[in-house]
Amino acid sequence: MRRDTRGVEGLPLRLLITAAVLALTLPAVASALVTHDLHRTEERIRGEALRVLDGASRLALAGGGRIHLTLDVRSGALTGVEWVRFRALGGTGVAEYQLVGQSPRPVTLNGVPALQFASADGLTLGPGIHTLRLEFLGGAGVVAVSP
Numbered sequence: 001m002r003r004d005t006r007g008v009e010g011l012p013l014r015l016l017i018t019a020a021v022l023a024l025t026l027p028a029v030a031s032a033l034v035t036h037d038l039h040r041t042e043e044r045i046r047g048e049a050l051r052v053l054d055g056a057s058r059l060a061l062a063g064g065g066r067i068h069l070t071l072d073v074r075s076g077a078l079t080g081v082e083w084v085r086f087r088a089l090g091g092t093g094v095a096e097y098q099l100v101g102q103s104p105r106p107v108t109l110n111g112v113p114a115l116q117f118a119s120a121d122g123l124t125l126g127p128g129i130h131t132l133r134l135e136f137l138g139g140a141g142v143v144a145v146s147p
Helices: 006-062
Strands: 064-073 081-089 092-099 105-107 123-125 129-137 142-146
Touching: 006 064, 006 081, 006 092, 006 129, 006 142, 092 129
Parallel strands: none
Antiparallel strands: 064 129, 081 092, 081 123, 092 105, 129 142
């Protein structure tokens, strides 16, 4: 077996080049992952809020009834959920949510009746899985929302 030291001399240069390439690409990859998770979490939370508003709209259109919805408002892998809030605003039901480090975002849907809650501030949900009960109150013309 022959002794060749040229490979040992070239090893530090190869390691330096590998480290430089990693140092240049890792921030871009990490940023892309954070952005992807933010959009994915935001779409999921927005979709869950729309499910509640759509359920209230369907109950009002049917003229009565009751439904139970299980909402998944858990945080994403890298994006945290602060809260999701449902409330009545100007005779209609609206929702809004806030992700960690972001400003609150509204969610609206045409044709949603007024929502009624046990609290005057509406219903605020933290991160997690929640079950809501929606019931159309025909005399009042509103949909009662309760956990």
